[in-house]
Amino acid sequence: xxxxxxxxSMESNEEEPVxxxxxxxxxxxxxxxxxxxxxxxQGPEYVIHGLTSNVNNRMASLAIAEDRKSSTxxxxxxxxxxxxxxxxxxxxxxxxxxxxxxxxxxxxxx
Amino acid sequence: xxxxxxxxSWVICKSGTSVKIECRSLDFQATxxxxxxxxxxxxxMLMATSNEGSKATYEQGVEKDKFLIxxxxxxxxxxxxxxAHPEDSSFYICSASRPPLNEKLFFGSGTQLSVL
Numbered sequence: 001x002x003x004x005x006x007x008x009s010m011e012s013n014e015e016e017p018v019x020x021x022x023x024x025x026x027x028x029x030x031x032x033x034x035x036x037x038x039x040x041x042q043g044p045e046y047v048i049h050g051l052t053s054n055v056n057n058r059m060a061s062l063a064i065a066e067d068r069k070s071s072t073x074x075x076x077x078x079x080x081x082x083x084x085x086x087x088x089x090x091x092x093x094x095x096x097x098x099x100x101x102x103x104x105x106x107x108x109x110x
Numbered sequence: 111x112x113x114x115x116x117x118x119s120w121v122i123c124k125s126g127t128s129v130k131i132e133c134r135s136l137d138f139q140a141t142x143x144x145x146x147x148x149x150x151x152x153x154x155m156l157m158a159t160s161n162e163g164s165k166a167t168y169e170q171g172v173e174k175d176k177f178l179i180x181x182x183x184x185x186x187x188x189x190x191x192x193x194a195h196p197e198d199s200s201f202y203i204c205s206a207s208r209p210p211l212n213e214k215l216f217f218g219s220g221t222q223l224s225v226l
Binding site: 034036038041042043044045049064087095096097098099100101102103 | 205216217
């Protein structure tokens with residue numbers, strides 16, 4: 001499975017945008033880029049996913065580099081409820097089996 | 111949206127006993143479910159892939175005789191921790207896949223197991 005690299009932690013202020021980076025230099029052409037987040041003592045929650053084009057949904061936006069070797073999850077206005085560990089995961093698509101890395105712990109300051 | 115229900119939310123048991131955790135897909139049929147475990151301040155570790163009607167596929171290093179997985183129907187997978195020991199204390203999480211592939215996984219809320 002191709003590996004992703006994320007910063008261990010990031011901080012943001014409430015109501016400001018947050019850009020969470022993810023590097024995946026060994027991504028293959030069929031790998032989808034998935035983002036999940038996990039609040040304390042809960043199961044992960046789907047955030048967004050994409051293949052080549054940028055994606056938007058009600059939770060966030062996903063910006064994918066043209067060479068697909070990196071991507072950025074964008075939270076447009078962080079709230080205290082967005083404080084969580086954010087995982088960037090590649091999925092080759094054949095099995096839907098997700099291998100989680102260490103993720104980024106996002107702290108949101110009021 | 112699709113929901114995955116996991117029970118119990120937490121369980122405390124004595125060393126040597128067995129514990130069963132259930133994972134149900136409430137409004138869709140899940141041909142594939144996944145079981146993870148998570149230790150404090152660590153990431154999720156995939157334990158096994160559960161396929162309806164067939165034997166589970168275990169990840170390297172996971173004892174299949176200790177962690178019994180049954181996926182007897184399209185909406186239910188169970189994980190049984192047999193002869194539990196304190197080192198099995200962990201947060202266990204299931205997830206379910208709904209066709210088509212490459213779409214999102216739906217996760218249960220997790221089960222905190224504490225073995226005394």
